[in-house]
Amino acid sequence: MIIAVDGPAASGKGTLSRRLASLYGLKHLDTGALYRGVAWLMLKRDLDPRDADQATEVARNFDPEALGSAELRTPTVGRGASLVAVHEGVRSALFDFQRNFGLTPPGAVLDGRDIGTVIFPDATVKFFITASPEERARRRYEELRVQDPSVTYESTLEELRRRDERDQSRAEAPLKPAADAEIIDTSKLTPDEVLARASRLVDNALRDFAKQG
Ligand SMILES: Nc1ncnc2c1ncn2[C@@H]1O[C@H](COP(=O)(O)OP(=O)(O)OP(=O)(O)O)[C@@H](O)[C@H]1O
Numbered sequence: 599m600i601i602a603v604d605g606p607a608a609s610g611k612g613t614l615s616r617r618l619a620s621l622y623g624l625k626h627l628d629t630g631a632l633y634r635g636v637a638w639l640m641l642k643r644d645l646d647p648r649d650a651d652q653a654t655e656v657a658r659n660f661d662p663e664a665l666g667s668a669e670l671r672t673p674t675v676g677r678g679a680s681l682v683a684v685h686e687g688v689r690s691a692l693f694d695f696q697r698n699f700g701l702t703p704p705g706a707v708l709d710g711r712d713i714g715t716v717i718f719p720d721a722t723v724k725f726f727i728t729a730s731p732e733e734r735a736r737r738r739y740e741e742l743r744v745q746d747p748s749v750t751y752e753s754t755l756e757e758l759r760r761r762d763e764r765d766q767s768r769a770e771a772p773l774k775p776a777a778d779a780e781i782i783d784t785s786k787l788t789p790d791e792v793l794a795r796a797s798r799l800v801d802n803a804l805r806d807f808a809k810q811g
């Protein structure tokens with residue numbers, strides 16, 4: 599079983615994905631970490647994430663050690679990730695890794711921006727998790743200010759809007775809900791309520807699958 603979970607930054611897709619994976623005994627892949635990893639490797643080597651050839655080269659020789667970096671979740675790396683993510687070469691270099699991860703038993707929950715539209719258009723169930731920019735900025739600000747007291751809510755909201763715009767308007771695999779995705783707005787829902795809503799849909803899909811035999 600493949601569960602695709604897409605949505606904008608800080609919408610709660612990682613939280614839901616981890617909980618779905620645990621509930622259904624599946625693996626979980628945060629695909630944003632791959633783009634963050636490419637950006638982090640480039641920044642560490644003083645390379646410009648806007649350079650398509652260099653970004654593609656780094657993605658083709660991706661070093662999984664990057665996924666362990668403590669700097670992966672910083673705003674600078676997040677911004678770099680959305681810059682490397684526009685390059686077609688980077689996206690195709692990361693394609694096989696994501697497909698292979700999902701297709702290896704026992705199946706997986708993958709969260710990102712293009713899982714239901716590009717990576718697994720044939721996913722068993724697809725979700726598009728969203729929330730208002732203000733609520734997403736509030737959540738991200740609460741996380742970031744623990745590490746860096748100089749971060750402000752206003753700068754977090756501005757960066758989040760800029761990232762939404764870049765992710766939605768790029769030519770390659772833009773952020774948008776798959777036509778057959780269930781859209782969940784988490785602005786006024788607790789993580790438990792989001793899980794309850796999502797798992798009802800997964801249970802229905804599993805029931806339909808069992809009936810088909
Ligand atoms: N339904 C919710 N209500 C309130 N807070 C939530 C909810 N879901 C997640 N959060 C919190 O919001 C923050 C962002 O959530 P999460 O990391 O799951 O988002 P994300 O969409 O995966 O973000 P990113 O794309 O940047 O990785 C976390 O601190 C998480 O605990």
Ligand SMILES: Nc1ccn([C@@H]2O[C@H](COP(=O)(O)O)[C@@H](O)[C@H]2O)c(=O)n1
Nearest residue numbers: 607629630631633679680683710711712
């Ligand atoms: N499937 C994906 C996942 C992520 N991206 C890009 O990476 C940036 C960081 O992602 P987070 O989920 O860690 O916030 C994101 O803004 C996207 O630009 C992507 O393109 N496709």
